[in-house]
Amino acid sequence: MAASTESSFDTIAFIGGGNMASAIIGGLIRQGMPAARIAVAEPWDEARAALLQAHGITALAEPGAALERARLVVWAVKPQMLRQAAAAAGSFTRHAMHLSVAAGVRSDSIAEWVGSQRVVRAMPNTPALIGRGMTALFARAAITAAERADVEQVIATTGEYLWMDDEAQLDAATALSGSGPAYVYFFLQAMTQAGSDMGLTRDQAHQLAVATFAGAAELAHRSAEPPELLRRRVTSKGGTTHAAITSMQHSRIDWHFMRALHAARDRARALGDEFGNAPSGLAELPAARS
């Protein structure tokens, strides 16, 4: 973050100040970035009040000259709002590098809307809020090594990151790590419910389930052994885990779960089709004849 402090472009701007923007801003501030060097444009009063309370940032209700000092603009609006947001803020952000966190919307479209090829796409996730996020990144060809490093410095404040060579891989990453926290909470809910059905209090069941997820994930993180082996270690012959895994295999839960991730990936692609520009060449195709 020290990289550009002496330049006149010394600010990081956020267009959209909701959940994801707040998670990244929290990381920047934790790492020592002064709030005065973070500019946010956010139309919603409540979101602006939350930014002031959480981070001491007075956000703009609409894009303005304060965005012009930004060396990096983070586009953190919903995919369906990105085009409109770029049209409104574009005249203030032309000189910046652009980092979009919007699911699905492809960098060809973003480059056209922001009037620059200097576009990076990121797919973060909500554990960024506590510095334990996982972000997949993709850079267009115009992004230099120094600019990649600048993006890495920003994203590293929220946790880990992984560059993708192929932009299409971002849709798969969206299905895995972008949406992934929701799957964890989905299973936590089910485990808590099962525990409470079996006679635990909800608090007891919640504590057992959350600690189990956190511990098992940390073990997988630190271990060189694959999940298959870690799972086998829990599964005693003829024991309780075997009973549970056999039940899940009967219901083909792994297959259903994989299908769910494909649905998320397909939705990311569809968001790109729906809210981005048509891939070049396709827009001119004549309608199919029956």
Ligand SMILES: NC(=O)C1=CN([C@@H]2O[C@H](COP(=O)(O)OP(=O)(O)OC[C@H]3O[C@@H](n4cnc5c(N)ncnc54)[C@H](OP(=O)(O)O)[C@@H]3O)[C@@H](O)[C@H]2O)C=CC1
């Ligand atoms: N939440 C998540 O787990 C993840 C989200 N993402 C992506 O992050 C992006 C933002 O998601 P999230 O933070 O959850 O959404 P939020 O709705 O919390 O935040 C988006 C904010 O942008 C505001 N906004 C709308 N239009 C404009 C505009 N023209 N200019 C400035 N601000 C505007 C919205 O206001 P209003 O409500 O009034 O419209 C809203 O407050 C999405 O594109 C999503 O795909 C990526 C990874 C994970």
Ligand SMILES: O=C(O)[C@@H]1CCC=N1
């Ligand atoms: O659900 C969504 O579309 C966004 C992208 C990944 C997580 N949340």
